[in-house]
Each structure stands twice: as structure tokens, then as C-alpha cells.
């Protein structure tokens with residue numbers, strides 16, 4: 520039975536519930552590389568209108584890897600990698616809330 524509102528706990532609950540929408544997150548960073556394909560009569564042969572190659576740059580078993588992303592999946596993958604950033608930000612905020620509560624609890628015991 521609580522009559523006192525606890526904004527921190529409300530925030531924490533809201534953040535925890537928001538994590539479900541990030542379940543498809545991917546690790547690593549999203550990289551776009553420009554490259555020429557090498558075919559002499561392709562538009563990229565002018566060296567300006569290059570092809571975009573999208574990649575995930577990520578550690579796999581501790582080793583850096585670059586995984587190619589099919590162009591039609593690039594936007595989706597970019598969003599999933601962005602989810603990881605939001606997940607980390609949510610986790611950091613929850614940790615701050617909990618740390619503040621811990622410090623307060625400790626102080627209250629030392630009266």
C-alpha cells in the first residue's frame with residue numbers, strides 16, 4: 520500500500536516495458552562502403568557513381584568481422600543496430616535510478 524508516488528520507479532517500469540520493442544537488436548556498427556564493381560561498362564567505372572556496400576562491423580568470438588548486408592535489408596539492419604544503442608541507454612538510465620535508490624537507502628540506515 521503506497522500512497523506516495525515514486526517517479527523513479529514509474530520511470531524504471533516504463534523503461535523496462537519499452538525493452539520488449541528492442542528484442543530484434545543487433546550488435547556492432549553499421550558501415551556503408553563505396554566501391555567499384557570492376558565491370559568496365561558499369562556506371563561505377565567513372566569512379567564517382569560507385570556502388571554502396573552495406574556491412575555490419577562486429578566482433579565474432581572476439582575477432583572483428585565485416586558482414587555484408589544485402590541492399591534490401593540495409594535499412595532494417597541499420598534500425599536493429601540502432602536498437603542496441605537505445606537498449607544501452609535504457610540500461611544506463613535504469614542503473615542510475617537503482618544507484619540513486621541504493622545511496623538513499625544506505626543514508627537512511629545511518630541515521
Ligand SMILES: [Zn+2]
Pocket residue numbers: 555556557558561562563564570
Ligand atoms: Zn559497377
